[in-house]
Amino acid sequence: MSKVFIIGGAGNIGRRLASLLAANGHVARPLFRKAEQEQPLRERGAEPVNGDLTALDATSLAALMKGSDVVVFTAGAGGKGGEEMTNAIDGKGLTTAVAAAQQACISRFLLVSAFPEAGRNKNLSASFENYMRVKKAADVELAQSDLDWVILRPGTLTDEQGQGRVRAGLAIPYGDIPRDDVAATLAEIIDQPAVSRVIIELTGGEVPVHEAVKQLATR
Numbered sequence: 001m002s003k004v005f006i007i008g009g010a011g012n013i014g015r016r017l018a019s020l021l022a023a024n025g026h027v028a029r030p031l032f033r034k035a036e037q038e039q040p041l042r043e044r045g046a047e048p049v050n051g052d053l054t055a056l057d058a059t060s061l062a063a064l065m066k067g068s069d070v071v072v073f074t075a076g077a078g079g080k081g082g083e084e085m086t087n088a089i090d091g092k093g094l095t096t097a098v099a100a101a102q103q104a105c106i107s108r109f110l111l112v113s114a115f116p117e118a119g120r121n122k123n124l125s126a127s128f129e130n131y132m133r134v135k136k137a138a139d140v141e142l143a144q145s146d147l148d149w150v151i152l153r154p155g156t157l158t159d160e161q162g163q164g165r166v167r168a169g170l171a172i173p174y175g176d177i178p179r180d181d182v183a184a185t186l187a188e189i190i191d192q193p194a195v196s197r198v199i200i201e202l203t204g205g206e207v208p209v210h211e212a213v214k215q216l217a218t219r
Contacts, residue, residue, distance in 0.1 A: 001026055001027065002190060003026070003067060003069050003070070004027065004070045005029045005031070005049070005071045005072070006029065007053060007071065007074065007075045008053075009030020009049075010030060010032040010033065010037040010041065011075065013074045013112060013182050014074050014075075016179060017074070017183040017186050017187060019044040019183075020183055021046075021190070024187060024191070028044075028045065029068055030048050030049065031051050031064070033050075033051070033052045038050070049064050051064050053089060053093045054088045054092075054093065056096065056100075058100045061096055061097065061100035062101070063104075065101065069108065070109075070190055071101045071106055071109045071110070072111075072112075073094060073097050073109070073112065074112040075090070076090050077090055077131075083126075083127055083130045086130060086134050087130075091138060094111070095138075098141060098147065107147055108148045109145075109147040110150045110189060111142050112152050112154065113135050113138065113139050113152065113153045114132060114153060115153045115155045115156075115174055115203075116132075116136075116153070139199070143199070148193075148196050148197065150189055150195055150196065152182070153200065154177050154203070155174055155177050155203040156174075156176045157179050158177065158179070160180075161178065162180025162181040162184060163178070164181065164208060165181075165205055165207060165209070166203065166207060166212050167202070167207065168201070168207070168212040168213065168215075169201060169216075170201070172201045172203060174203070175204060176203065176204055177202055177203045178204065181202075181204065185200075185202055185213065188209050188213040192214060192217050194217035195213055
């Protein structure tokens with residue numbers, strides 16, 4: 001059993017991950033900001049933790065994380081609030097979370113990032129260009145840390161029902177993936193600690209999630 005602190009725990013992937021972890025016998029500790037988010041998370045079997053990522057410094061966040069075994073960072077501005085919010089959550093928020101994990105002596109850190117080809121062949125806005133720059137900078141910061149990190153780069157996220165089958169690798173063709181299957185992959189990575197210090201690209205595919213992650217552990 002692991003205690004998993006989920007930053008972005010009230011988000012689309014975070015909620016799904018909390019449910020899976022609770023069902024698998026882990027303790028999900030999703031960070032939530034709004035009072036109305038707490039009860040739905042409890043109903044998923046989680047132990048919610050109240051806090052606003054943008055208002056916390058590393059020491060305050062470390063105090064909330066304390067006692068956890070794994071940190072999952074799946075927070076994101078989601079295009080809301082423009083560049084300022086992207087910089088605050090996807091950028092500075094990740095910096096704060098890395099420092100907090102180090103202070104709390106939590107070495108295992110999973111980051112949900114962005115697929116590099118997300119904007120290819122599209123007329124990109126300045127806001128989206130900034131989003132991709134911030135995501136890459138966050139990847140670099142985590143990869144240069146001394147943490148036991150994994151960076152997961154899913155393709156275009158959909159709300160279709162998960163199939164439990166994915167394509168995962170160090171470099172794969174771009175594609176879509178249900179949020180259900182992203183959450184399932186994160187849960188599987190938590191259960192397979194041999195997957196470490198690797199950047200994984202992820203789309204829908206034909207390989208069961210367990211097998212896809214296991215293959216990455218043997219690389």
